[in-house]
Amino acid sequence: MSEWDQVTVLKKKPLKAAQLKTESAVNQARRQGFEVETHQKFNAGTNKQHLPTKNTAKLDRETEELKHKAIDVSVARLIQQGRQAKGLSQKDLATKINEKQQIITDYEAGRGIPNNIILGKMERVLGVKLRGKEIGNQFVPPPPSTKK
Numbered sequence: 001m002s003e004w005d006q007v008t009v010l011k012k013k014p015l016k017a018a019q020l021k022t023e024s025a026v027n028q029a030r031r032q033g034f035e036v037e038t039h040q041k042f043n044a045g046t047n048k049q050h051l052p053t054k055n056t057a058k059l060d061r062e063t064e065e066l067k068h069k070a071i072d073v074s075v076a077r078l079i080q081q082g083r084q085a086k087g088l089s090q091k092d093l094a095t096k097i098n099e100k101q102q103i104i105t106d107y108e109a110g111r112g113i114p115n116n117i118i119l120g121k122m123e124r125v126l127g128v129k130l131r132g133k134e135i136g137n138q139f140v141p142p143p144p145s146t147k148k
Helices: 023-031 056-060 073-085 090-096 101-109 116-126
Strands: none
Touching (some): 073 101, 073 116, 090 116
Protein backbone atom coordinates (compact mmCIF):
# COMPACT_ATOMS: atom_id res chain seq x y z
CA MET A 1 0.00 0.00 0.00
CA SER A 2 1.40 3.36 -0.95
CA GLU A 3 0.96 6.66 0.77
CA TRP A 4 -1.58 7.68 -1.86
CA ASP A 5 -3.97 4.93 -0.80
CA GLN A 6 -4.08 5.96 2.85
CA VAL A 7 -6.79 8.29 4.08
CA THR A 8 -6.12 10.76 6.85
CA VAL A 9 -9.12 11.96 8.90
CA LEU A 10 -8.80 15.32 10.56
CA LYS A 11 -11.05 16.02 13.52
CA LYS A 12 -12.03 19.46 14.65
CA LYS A 13 -11.10 20.37 18.18
CA PRO A 14 -14.12 20.71 20.50
CA LEU A 15 -15.15 24.29 21.19
CA LYS A 16 -14.07 25.87 24.44
CA ALA A 17 -16.66 27.06 26.97
CA ALA A 18 -16.10 30.72 26.11
CA GLN A 19 -16.69 30.00 22.40
CA LEU A 20 -19.94 28.16 23.17
CA LYS A 21 -21.32 31.25 24.92
CA THR A 22 -21.01 33.63 21.98
CA GLU A 23 -24.18 34.88 20.36
CA SER A 24 -23.37 33.25 17.03
CA ALA A 25 -22.74 29.86 18.68
CA VAL A 26 -26.04 30.06 20.57
CA ASN A 27 -27.93 30.99 17.38
CA GLN A 28 -26.27 28.14 15.48
CA ALA A 29 -27.27 25.65 18.19
CA ARG A 30 -30.86 26.90 18.03
CA ARG A 31 -30.92 26.47 14.22
CA GLN A 32 -29.67 22.91 14.59
CA GLY A 33 -32.46 22.15 17.08
CA PHE A 34 -30.35 21.77 20.20
CA GLU A 35 -31.83 22.77 23.55
CA VAL A 36 -30.32 26.07 24.71
CA GLU A 37 -30.54 27.24 28.31
CA THR A 38 -29.73 30.85 29.16
CA HIS A 39 -29.59 32.67 32.50
CA GLN A 40 -29.38 36.35 33.34
CA LYS A 41 -27.12 36.94 36.32
CA PHE A 42 -28.25 39.32 39.07
CA ASN A 43 -26.69 42.76 38.40
CA ALA A 44 -24.33 41.24 35.83
CA GLY A 45 -22.06 43.71 34.13
CA THR A 46 -22.96 46.67 36.32
CA ASN A 47 -20.53 48.85 38.13
CA LYS A 48 -22.66 50.26 40.90
CA GLN A 49 -21.30 51.40 44.21
CA HIS A 50 -24.57 51.25 46.09
CA LEU A 51 -26.28 47.98 45.32
CA PRO A 52 -29.82 47.38 46.55
CA THR A 53 -30.45 44.75 49.18
CA LYS A 54 -32.17 41.51 48.27
CA ASN A 55 -35.30 42.48 50.22
CA THR A 56 -36.18 45.35 47.89
CA ALA A 57 -39.37 43.64 46.72
CA LYS A 58 -40.59 43.42 50.31
CA LEU A 59 -39.66 47.04 50.95
CA ASP A 60 -41.39 48.17 47.76
CA ARG A 61 -44.65 46.76 49.08
CA GLU A 62 -44.20 48.84 52.26
CA THR A 63 -46.37 47.72 55.14
CA GLU A 64 -46.72 48.98 58.70
CA GLU A 65 -44.04 46.64 60.02
CA LEU A 66 -41.62 46.84 57.09
CA LYS A 67 -41.03 50.16 55.36
CA HIS A 68 -38.20 52.33 54.12
CA LYS A 69 -36.51 54.49 56.71
CA ALA A 70 -36.49 58.03 55.29
CA ILE A 71 -34.02 60.72 56.24
CA ASP A 72 -35.03 62.84 59.25
CA VAL A 73 -36.54 66.25 58.46
CA SER A 74 -34.03 68.02 60.75
CA VAL A 75 -31.13 66.45 58.81
CA ALA A 76 -32.79 67.45 55.53
CA ARG A 77 -32.94 71.07 56.74
CA LEU A 78 -29.29 70.94 57.84
CA ILE A 79 -28.24 69.74 54.38
CA GLN A 80 -30.19 72.53 52.72
CA GLN A 81 -28.91 75.23 55.11
CA GLY A 82 -25.31 74.01 54.85
CA ARG A 83 -25.49 73.95 51.06
CA GLN A 84 -26.94 77.48 50.91
CA ALA A 85 -24.35 78.76 53.42
CA LYS A 86 -21.58 77.52 51.12
CA GLY A 87 -23.34 79.11 48.13
CA LEU A 88 -23.74 75.79 46.31
CA SER A 89 -26.62 74.68 44.13
CA GLN A 90 -27.94 71.13 44.40
CA LYS A 91 -26.12 70.29 41.18
CA ASP A 92 -22.82 71.73 42.51
CA LEU A 93 -23.10 69.69 45.72
CA ALA A 94 -23.95 66.54 43.75
CA THR A 95 -20.91 67.10 41.53
CA LYS A 96 -18.60 67.59 44.53
CA ILE A 97 -19.71 64.31 46.15
CA ASN A 98 -19.91 62.38 42.84
CA GLU A 99 -23.62 61.56 43.09
CA LYS A 100 -26.73 62.43 41.07
CA GLN A 101 -28.59 65.68 41.63
CA GLN A 102 -31.78 63.67 42.32
CA ILE A 103 -30.16 62.19 45.45
CA ILE A 104 -29.55 65.69 46.86
CA THR A 105 -33.12 66.68 46.00
CA ASP A 106 -34.52 63.59 47.74
CA TYR A 107 -32.36 64.11 50.84
CA GLU A 108 -33.38 67.78 51.16
CA ALA A 109 -37.07 66.88 50.71
CA GLY A 110 -36.84 64.18 53.40
CA ARG A 111 -37.62 61.37 50.92
CA GLY A 112 -34.10 59.94 50.63
CA ILE A 113 -33.12 56.63 52.18
CA PRO A 114 -30.18 57.32 54.54
CA ASN A 115 -26.83 56.09 53.29
CA ASN A 116 -23.82 56.62 55.56
CA ILE A 117 -21.44 56.86 52.61
CA ILE A 118 -23.39 59.70 51.00
CA LEU A 119 -23.96 61.46 54.34
CA GLY A 120 -20.21 61.25 55.07
CA LYS A 121 -19.39 62.86 51.72
CA MET A 122 -21.90 65.64 52.41
CA GLU A 123 -20.42 66.21 55.89
CA ARG A 124 -16.96 66.75 54.40
CA VAL A 125 -18.18 69.20 51.73
CA LEU A 126 -20.68 71.14 53.90
CA GLY A 127 -18.66 71.10 57.13
CA VAL A 128 -21.71 70.08 59.21
CA LYS A 129 -22.25 66.86 61.17
CA LEU A 130 -25.22 64.94 59.71
CA ARG A 131 -24.84 61.68 61.67
CA GLY A 132 -24.40 60.57 65.26
CA LYS A 133 -25.09 62.41 68.51
CA GLU A 134 -23.60 65.75 67.45
CA ILE A 135 -25.92 66.44 64.49
CA GLY A 136 -25.74 70.09 63.47
CA ASN A 137 -22.30 70.79 64.98
CA GLN A 138 -19.31 71.78 62.89
CA PHE A 139 -17.65 68.81 61.19
CA VAL A 140 -13.95 68.49 61.87
CA PRO A 141 -12.28 65.77 59.79
CA PRO A 142 -10.13 63.36 61.80
CA PRO A 143 -6.38 63.98 61.59
CA PRO A 144 -4.50 61.75 59.15
CA SER A 145 -2.90 58.74 60.81
CA THR A 146 0.87 58.78 61.17
CA LYS A 147 1.38 55.02 61.11
CA LYS A 148 4.35 53.76 59.15
